[in-house]
Amino acid sequence: MIAAASALAMPWLPAAPDFRGRLRALRDSADATSATWNEARLLANSQGDFTQLSALDQVVRRIFADRQPEGLAADPIRLALLGSSTLTHLQAGIRVGALRRGMWATIYENDYGQYLQELLDPNSGLSQFQPTAVLFAFDARHITAGVHASLGASEVDAELESVCARIADCWDMAHSKFQCAILQQTIMPALPELVGGNEFRLPGSRADFIGRLNMRLRELALERGVDLVAIDRRIAQDGLQVWHDPALWCRAKQEVSFAAAPFYGDLVARLIAARMGRSAKCLVLDLDNTIWGGVIGDDGLDGVALGHGSALGEAFTYVQEYALELARRGVILAVCSKNDEANALEAFDRHPEMLLRREHIASFVANWNDKAANLRAIAEEVNIGLDALVFLDDNPVERGLVRQELPMVAVPEAPDDPALVPGMLSDAGYFEAVAITAEDRQRTQLYQQNREHRTLKASATDLTSYLKGLEMQLYCRPLDQSGLTRAVQLINKTNQFNLTTRRRGEEDVLAFVTDPSCFSLQLRLTDRFGDNGVIAIALGKVQENNDAIIDTWLMSCRVLGRQVEHATLNLIAAEAGRLGAKRLIGEYRPTPKNDMVKDHYEKLGFALISRSVDGVALSAIDLADYRPLPTHIDIMEG
Amino acid sequence: MPDENIYAQLSEIFHDVFLRDDIVLTPETTAQDVEGWDSFKMIEIVMAVESRFGIKVKSKELDQLESVGDLIRLIAASRLTLND
Structure with missing residues (x-):
């Protein structure tokens, strides 16, 4: 027999003398007074294991009959706990975490696995609950269901994007529906390695996938003002065996162990308190x-x-x-x-x-x-x-x-x-913060600006109507002095959607502007919600054999999936045609980061001409019978 | 073989989990006999037992757990193993 993991302690809390006795006294007093509440709060601010905190939670809820006591400084919290597995055992810890901070919390948990349905259904229990905060807690097995060890790198990359998009959709739906704080628990690194220390060498490793996803969640959370319950960082510190019990998972589909549940609850409560401006200062x-x-x-x-x-x-x-x-x-x-x-x-x-x-x-x-x-x-x-x-x-x-x-x-x-x-x-976590700088406040504003955008995306039933509804306009013009700095910046930092990853200084880029056999494009995208700025750069040269080589093509990943690449190709083809080219040649130079555009030209109708041993691929498309690809984007000059 | 000490500690766990001090355990006590003893509470009891007695209940043993007697046997057996 292995010894059970001991509870994850909160050693900064003092030990309460006679916790059991005081809990029973509280139970028997049954008065919904502020004195009762204060005593309960004192107990919540003492050392206690899962059973004690769970009992404290029961007592408090019974006494106050599921209604918050009067005269509290903070508004009550209505938290929707949405996930793919059983989260019931986390509720007591969260409520006690709130009580620890003098706040009353009511929690709604979705029916097993039904988080998406409940988000979509206007009559669901969730919709009626009207949360003031939503916490998404997806378990590792659910989130990696589309990943397995025989997948290749590009398939896994695509899956990563798709998982990110699905999670972001959940955030957007919840935010547009409830206009409330969104919390995302990072994915628990609960799955065992298949390779070892160099797990990253196996693209289809679920363990590695979770690590990558958690990094992406941080980027997305930053963009969208979502607060992370970073259990992955805690686990790096406390050890997985404290946070996760595989036997408990098999038995009850509970991913967070009972031992860690009180700590989990405190992590959630301190974030919500921080959002409400109630962290220590x-x-x-x-x-x-x-x-x-x-x-x-x-x-x-x-x-x-x-x-x-x-x-x-x-x-x-x-x-x-x-x-x-x-x-x-x-x-x-x-x-x-x-x-x-x-x-x-x-x-x-x-x-x-x-x-x-x-x-x-x-x-x-x-x-x-x-x-x-x-x-x-x-x-x-x-x-x-x-x-x-x-x-x-x-x-x-x-x-x-x-x-x-x-x-x-x-x-x-x-x-x-x-x-x-x-x-x-x-x-x-006394000083838990969610927004620290002026920039953070700006991000919040950004989130509000984008709110309408997300509402639209969540309610669009199909891609076509979504894209049409975006009212996209692509402003196209050759590179010039005024746009040069931004173009050079993009050329030197874009890693993912970058076909050749050729880094260039201003002088080199200017050469494409001044050479009459070259073309250069800078593309700015606007939609009904605002200006996305310059989102694509293309540079090319028409050779003496009338082949136009696309030397550089890069795009911001923010505008992926909106047919911007189609519209861009139409513009490149027009430029090359104007300069007398008969054929357009696309080049792909593989780097560790641009796998996502490996088949870019083929997808756009180019035919592969050659692929060298180091993976550099050349593809061609005839310009004589080039038909512009259909898009929902209006092309503008300027 | 189940000793008084295990009974006493197990009773305390039940009293804390259900916050009722009038629960009297016998080997035959099952979920039917204690109000509120559902599958969720069962797991809480097992976790509390693990932490109190420093043992880890195996998946196979979990599946066969029904009565207080089962729990007592499990604790006693694992203590023997621990003492080996």
């Missing part, structure tokens, strides 16, 4: 034995452990480094210490190994008052709520006092070894 640091070793008032400037020379000193440097990085990304830092202010400030000003300096500290409180009062003063000075504070202190007495006086302040258990503090703070 300020890290309040004690000083002695928290950011340096020893007591500055006793040991003096030279006596405290900090920086080079000792393991302990290095460990405190690591704590300061992490705090500084948090500050650089927007977390406010404050100091709350029992010290003479002069001693404390001297360390900040004069200790050569201090990374944190006075200018990093928004509120500096060093005195002999009790810490609860000082934390109130800090919150007031920084002008944020007490519930936006995280208080880091090595002293269990101070921690206990603050927890009792100010239960809304997050007070993590501090590890004995300062070297473990940064990891603890990161794991606890």
